[in-house]
């Protein structure tokens with residue numbers, strides 16, 4: 001008997017059966033009365049418990065870059081699980097960990113030579129912030145403790161990442177957070193740069209806000225600036241032309257480390273291995289996760305420059321240079337998945353594919369410009385966001401209605417407030433790109 005990958009394996013869950021699972025980032029009470037349950041996934045599609053195929057316009061959550069259930073990745077995980085399931089991260093490791101670190105440094109920008117493994121993007125960000133402080137302390141600059149990030153930034157849910165995040169809703173209920181944090185303004189300005197295609201021409205000067213902050217705080221108190229090269233969850237905000245270069249220059253002038261949070265932009269989303277490669281600006285530290293294993297096993301990482309790594313290696317002999325790590329750092333299954341994912345990206349030429357499809361993607365996205373409620377559209381690589389005018393008295397309603405209609409129509413996109421976010425697997429075809437934007441068109445013309 002052959003197994004149908006799309007066969008429904010579960011009878012519908014009762015409310016009672018759902019009760020123990022406290023879903024993250026979900027209104028649990030609402031969800032449990034009308035759940036969306038997936039029972040399978042393959043390539044570009046999810047399969048629901050009522051056996052519908054849903055085209056995945058989000059690559060899961062910006063992460064399944066090579067599409068679902070890639071056979072080589074599945075087999076690599078299975079083989080690794082049978083061979084070596086776990087190794088402690090205390091003075092032990094295994095060959096796949098060294099190999100994956102080497103492969104990642106090969107595709108990272110030149111000079112980013114060392115990888116510290118974590119299990120998620122949040123852990124990668126917290127690790128990077130600790131490394132930044134450690135770097136300055138190693139230089140005798142223990143007063144450099146302050147971090148600078150940006151409004152609308154998302155850097156995960158750990159205390160460090162939350163402290164530098166700029167999404168107010170995420171921070172609101174959990175204070176006090178790390179106090180030594182300042183936020184630069186975000187770069188989204190529809191008045192000057194609405195409907196920009198790719199990087200907006202307007203806005204590089206906003207990097208100079210960093211210089212202004214340095215007049216408030218002495219630069220000798222600043223450890224690092226952390227930015228997503230393209231703000232992701234905050235609404236797909238590509239950096240204005242010249243902006244990242246300016247940030248890099250100011251950081252260099254004042255001995256401040258620059259961290260790129262590439263949890264979304266890493267592993268091909270922008271048509272290059274990392275955003276740093278795509279924009280030609282090299283940070284001192286990159287954080288990554290998601291596409292690192294094609295999301296098949298949780299994994300994150302911090303890629304550090306030789307300068308940062310070497311500073312931390314200067315301590316006394318036999319001392320642990322960075323007293324930090326996780327039980328599952330460089331987990332064998334994650335490393336096996338990571339190596340297989342890199343093979344798949346390479347063999348299918350997916351980074352180049354994303355670069356080649358980006359203009360097609362852009363044209364489809366901006367083809368929605370004249371539809372009702374649309375007030376801005378942004379895109380870069382295989383990322384897009386569509387801002388809708390909020391309905392009076394009901395902010396967020398249009399966004400969620402539109403995303404729900406797309407889902408009923410067989411297309412998964414994300415409604416975040418009144419912004420529609422789209423980020424498909426890089427294996428997407430031109431026809432499927434057309435299908436996604438056609439579904440959004442139908443949804444938008446159908447809502448009030």
Ligand code: PMP
Nearest residue numbers: 120121122154155156261263289
């Ligand atoms: N940083 C960025 C830029 C992200 O987009 C995310 C997740 N969307 C994170 C950090 C956190 O990653 P994780 O959810 O794996 O902890």
